[in-house]
Amino acid sequence: MALNKKAAKPRVVALAGGVGGAKLAAGLQAALPPASLTVIVNTGDDFEHWGLNICPDLDTVLYNLADKHNPEMGWGRRDEVWTVLGEMERYAGDSWFRIGDRDLALHLRRTEWLRMGMSLTEVTDRLRRMLGVSSAILPMCDEPVRTLVHTDEGDLPFQHYFVRRRCEPALLDLSFVGAESATLSSEVRKALLGADLIVFCPSNPYVSIDPILSVPGFRDFLRQSSVPKVAVSPIVGGQALKGPAAKMMRELGEVSSPLTVLDHLGDVLDGFVIDHADAALADAVILPALVTDTIMTDLPSKERLAHAILAFAANLQSSPVAAD
Numbered sequence: 221m222a223l224n225k226k227a228a229k230p231r232v233v234a235l236a237g238g239v240g241g242a243k244l245a246a247g248l249q250a251a252l253p254p255a256s257l258t259v260i261v262n263t264g265d266d267f268e269h270w271g272l273n274i275c276p277d278l279d280t281v282l283y284n285l286a287d288k289h290n291p292e293m294g295w296g297r298r299d300e301v302w303t304v305l306g307e308m309e310r311y312a313g314d315s316w317f318r319i320g321d322r323d324l325a326l327h328l329r330r331t332e333w334l335r336m337g338m339s340l341t342e343v344t345d346r347l348r349r350m351l352g353v354s355s356a357i358l359p360m361c362d363e364p365v366r367t368l369v370h371t372d373e374g375d376l377p378f379q380h381y382f383v384r385r386r387c388e389p390a391l392l393d394l395s396f397v398g399a400e401s402a403t404l405s406s407e408v409r410k411a412l413l414g415a416d417l418i419v420f421c422p423s424n425p426y427v428s429i430d431p432i433l434s435v436p437g438f439r440d441f442l443r444q445s446s447v448p449k450v451a452v453s454p455i456v457g458g459q460a461l462k463g464p465a466a467k468m469m470r471e472l473g474e475v476s477s478p479l480t481v482l483d484h485l486g487d488v489l490d491g492f493v494i495d496h497a498d499a500a501l502a503d504a505v506i507l508p509a510l511v512t513d514t515i516m517t518d519l520p521s522k523e524r525l526a527h528a529i530l531a532f533a534a535n536l537q538s539s540p541v542a543a544d
């Protein structure tokens with residue numbers, strides 16, 4: 221079914237993780253009427269640090285949609301102050317994962333609410349309302365799912381691989397520990413059922429999108445859904461726009477190319493967006509392809525890409541796979 225062009229308020233669901241995901245989410249929010257976007261976010265990166273529940277991808281999306289993000293680092297708060305981190309160093313506390321003072325308040329509050337028994341979905345909804353965000357932001361599930369990175373130096377929890385070891389060990393494989401016990405929350409289910417379009421943001425396919433698809437039922441839900449599903453390649457000109465996606469592809473024995481992303485996610489997609497830098501690959505894309513500028517440097521470029529995706533999706537047909 222093509223995106224309902226007449227719908228005054230198309231409901232768009234974006235799947236996101238990492239900085240690229242948060243950037244396009246901000247573009248979609250700017251391009252759409254208020255409250256018509258739901259962002260479903262990877263929580264495989266979540267971990268406990270300083271005794272607090274840290275949800276890096278949820279927070280990157282929150283801060284970007286609230287326009288409180290730090291554009292230089294890609295994560296954390298703009299105009300951050302680092303007093304607590306400095307004092308932690310004085311007391312020989314862990315400082316490899318840098319939590320700023322403004323950011324810390326959010327982790328403290330989230331941890332407090334989770335300990336009171338609220339779900340991560342409820343906590344995230346409270347936080348986004350308090351930050352004045354009109355879009356819904358949903359964790360991919362409420363149960364803990366933790367990305368474990370199998371490397372040539374042994375198994376590493378995701379943040380230890382990504383931040384502490386700066387992605388240096390060679391990637392052998394990934395596991396999403398706990399995924400088998402995770403469930404689609406009623407909020408995620410409702411968002412997917414009500415969507416007119418599902419966008420896979422330009423996020424790392426292995427560590428941002430795969431954890432979301434590892435939630436039992438998620439991938440089948442997408443395959444059987446009759447709304448257009450469009451992915452934006454996070455690989456441009458053989459390089460990841462940010463982060464280790466290209467390095468990971470090579471270590472897994474793949475070519476770092478948008479076509480590898482397509483190969484990885486293709487069974488759930490109806491359309492694929494690549495950058496002008498990869499225009500020569502358009503003929504090899506087995507789905508309808510949009511070639512456009514996918515580099516997002518500021519809000520106008522994020523919004524422009526979002527409008528291009530919405531226009532592209534309006535002419536797409538979805539071919540749902542029948543349930544087994």
Ligand code: FO1
Pocket residue numbers: 237238239265275276277279280295296316317318319323379382383
């Ligand atoms: N990324 C870093 O590279 N170094 C950090 O010290 C760091 C701290 C940090 C604190 C809070 C937060 O929400 C995110 C933070 N990130 C940091 C980013 C984050 O760990 C990764 O970008 C994601 O997990 C990958 O998507």
